[in-house]
Every structure is written in C-alpha cells, then in structure tokens.
Amino acid sequence: MIQPLEILPYDPSWALEFQAEREAIARALGKIALRIEHSGSTAVPGLAAKPVIDIQVSVEHLQTIHAYADPLATVGYVHAPHADDSFCPFFHRPQQWPHTHHVHVVELGGKEERRTLAFRDFLREHDDLAQKYATLKKQLAAVTDATDPSYANAKSEFVNSVVQIALQAGYPRGGLR
Numbered sequence: 001m002i003q004p005l006e007i008l009p010y011d012p013s014w015a016l017e018f019q020a021e022r023e024a025i026a027r028a029l030g031k032i033a034l035r036i037e038h039s040g041s042t043a044v045p046g047l048a049a050k051p052v053i054d055i056q057v058s059v060e061h062l063q064t065i066h067a068y069a070d071p072l073a074t075v076g077y078v079h080a081p082h083a084d085d086s087f088c089p090f091f092h093r094p095q096q097w098p099h100t101h102h103v104h105v106v107e108l109g110g111k112e113e114r115r116t117l118a119f120r121d122f123l124r125e126h127d128d129l130a131q132k133y134a135t136l137k138k139q140l141a142a143v144t145d146a147t148d149p150s151y152a153n154a155k156s157e158f159v160n161s162v163v164q165i166a167l168q169a170g171y172p173r174g175g176l177r
Contacts, residue, residue, distance in 0.1 A: 033068075061107065
C-alpha cells in the first residue's frame with residue numbers, strides 16, 4: 001500500500017515533544033545515555049519536516065546492542081536491524097508506520113555523532129541552506145512513498161555536502177569530546 005510522504009511546515013511543538021521523549025529515554029537508559037540530542041529536521045526551527053521526532057543517543061560503546069536495545073524496548077522502541085548497526089543502530093516507535101519517533105544510537109565522540117550534530121547546528125544558523133533543504137525534501141516527497149528508502153538516499157548528496165562544509169567550519173558547536 002502506498003503511503004504518502006508528508007512534509008509539514010515547522011511546528012514549535014516538536015521541541016516540546018522531544019523534551020518529553022528525552023525524559024522517558026533518559027529514565028529508561030540511565031547512565032548508558034551519555035548525551036541525548038534532538039536531531040533531524042524537526043530540530044531546526046523554521047524547517048519543514050516529516051512529523052517524526054529524530055533523537056540521537058550517544059553511548060560509550062555500541063556493543064553489546066542489548067545494553068540499550070532492551071531498555072529502549074521498555075518505552076516502545078523497536079530495533080530495525082540494518083547494515084548501519086555497526087555505527088548507528090536505529091530504533092523507531094510505534095512498530096508500524098507511520099512512526100512518530102526515531103532513535104539513532106551513536107558512539108560518544110564518534111564520526112556519526114559529529115556528522116549529525118554538525119548538520120543540525122549548521123542548518124540552525126544558515127536559514128538559506130535550511131530552506132534549500134526544505135525545497136528538496138518537498139520535491140522528493142511529491143514522488144516518493146513514505147516507506148521507500150530512495151527518499152533518504154536522494155537527500156544524501158545535499159546532506160553530505162553540508163556536513164563537509166559544517167565540519168570544516170568547526171561544527172558542531174559546543175563541547176563534543
């Protein structure tokens with residue numbers, strides 16, 4: 001069944017939804033979660049986005065996955081096994097689409113943590129690029145099904161170019177180790 005991909009205007013309630021979910025994840029993970037950040041498009045004020053709250057959880061070590069997968073399951077997150085598990089295990093809730101929340105687990109201080117936060121921080125401070133990104137997402141959504149991975153793949157060139165610029169400019173901001 002085709003499920004349309006919906007890109008909505010920025011909604012300030014996304015930040016509040018993140019805060020509530022952050023607290024639930026922090027309680028579930030305890031000391032395992034060394035950093036919990038709002039990431040993705042819903043974390044960039046003014047940026048149109050899919051209404052899915054992306055959350056990045058930084059941990060000391062990605063293995064064993066059960067150390068954080070089991071506690072995340074207690075708050076409704078389902079692990080989606082993927083080749084990316086070696087550097088960014090992915091979880092979502094609810095189990096079936098449409099998802100309302102995504103959790104990306106990364107290694108504290110690692111390349112994936114830095115990339116994600118650099119992209120977010122750079123878009124927060126560069127509205128022109130954020131609006132170009134919104135336009136791209138809307139164009140892709142018009143021709144892509146919500147469960148089709150080609151949406152994410154088609155954004156990769158833009159994302160990677162912004163990440164490269166952001167990292168060279170000293171992003172992410174704030175003391176990552």
